[in-house]
Amino acid sequence: MFSGEMFLFLHINSIRTMSQTILSLKNVSIYQENNLILSDINLEVQKGEFLYFIGKTGSGKSSIMKVLYADLPLKEGEGTIVDYNLNTLKEKDIPYLRRKIGIVFQDFKLLSDRSIKDNLIFVLKATGWVDPIEMDNKIQEVLEKVGMANFAHKMPHQISGGEQQRVAIARALLNDPELILADEPSGNLDPQTSIEIMEVLKKINANGKTIIMATHDYALLLKYPSKTLKFEDGKVFEVVQKSV
Numbered sequence: 133m134f135s136g137e138m139f140l141f142l143h144i145n146s147i148r149t150m151s152q153t154i155l156s157l158k159n160v161s162i163y164q165e166n167n168l169i170l171s172d173i174n175l176e177v178q179k180g181e182f183l184y185f186i187g188k189t190g191s192g193k194s195s196i197m198k199v200l201y202a203d204l205p206l207k208e209g210e211g212t213i214v215d216y217n218l219n220t221l222k223e224k225d226i227p228y229l230r231r232k233i234g235i236v237f238q239d240f241k242l243l244s245d246r247s248i249k250d251n252l253i254f255v256l257k258a259t260g261w262v263d264p265i266e267m268d269n270k271i272q273e274v275l276e277k278v279g280m281a282n283f284a285h286k287m288p289h290q291i292s293g294g295e296q297q298r299v300a301i302a303r304a305l306l307n308d309p310e311l312i313l314a315d316e317p318s319g320n321l322d323p324q325t326s327i328e329i330m331e332v333l334k335k336i337n338a339n340g341k342t343i344i345m346a347t348h349d350y351a352l353l354l355k356y357p358s359k360t361l362k363f364e365d366g367k368v369f370e371v372v373q374k375s376v
């Protein structure tokens with residue numbers, strides 16, 4: 133009896149310490165210049181969650197993402213992300229915030245004038261890495277995670293869109309971020325390749341990384357159900373998926 137109670141106590145405590153808020157928004161409104169795009173957003177994301185942002189084009193998914201990686205200022209409401217306060221964030225903090233967040237874009241954004249490996253070296257050097265062996269090991273590790281270990285010496289134009297997106301995901305993993313923000317990562321890809329990219333992201337999520345993904349691909353949502361926030365008419369609300 134006593135040991136059972138003790139187990140319950142320990143269990144509840146371990147659940148408490150395990151849950152960790154990665155992102156918190158309170159009464160947030162999002163602006164592009166002086167135009168109100170979204171209002172009254174309240175959101176908490178815990179470590180390990182996979183969260184979708186869905187909504188029509190122009191509904192504000194990219195705008196909120198930009199606020200989250202400090203490309204747009206937080207003008208109204210309170211926000212914290214990976215231990216940074218978006219209200220008090222200074223310009224000099226932004227590179228450090230971005231090391232804790234891996235960002236994946238729809239258009240991959242690889243540098244076209246250098247190999248896959250050199251694309252990754254570029255990011256490592258820009259974020260303070262110097263030891264060539266450590267850099268090589270890290271590059272091998274992240275490329276393996278996305279199934280691209282044999283492509284390091286290829287140029288971006290020599291690989292497919294889906295492969296370029298895998299490399300972009302590898303690049304986002306370089307500094308072991310706490311959160312991955314993926315803005316329409318499958319927007320330029322055919323349905324089968326989109327599924328392959330989703331499998332990569334799901335595997336990374338299963339290994340403990342928190343992921344927020346903006347998409348308007350409802351087929352992906354149905355195939356990989358997860359917590360979903362819908363953006364519509366300037367508001368954000370959670371949608372509950374029902375199995376048919």
Ligand SMILES: Nc1ncnc2c1ncn2[C@@H]1O[C@H](COP(=O)(O)OP(=O)(O)OP(=O)(O)O)[C@@H](O)[C@H]1O
Nearest residue numbers: 164165167169187188189190191192193194195196
């Ligand atoms: N730089 C900008 N200056 C002013 N308004 C902008 C700017 N960028 C976007 N907007 C406006 O903000 C609104 C939201 O755009 P946003 O790109 O966030 O939508 P989205 O849901 O990400 O769309 P998409 O799926 O097409 O990327 C749109 O009305 C858009 O015209």
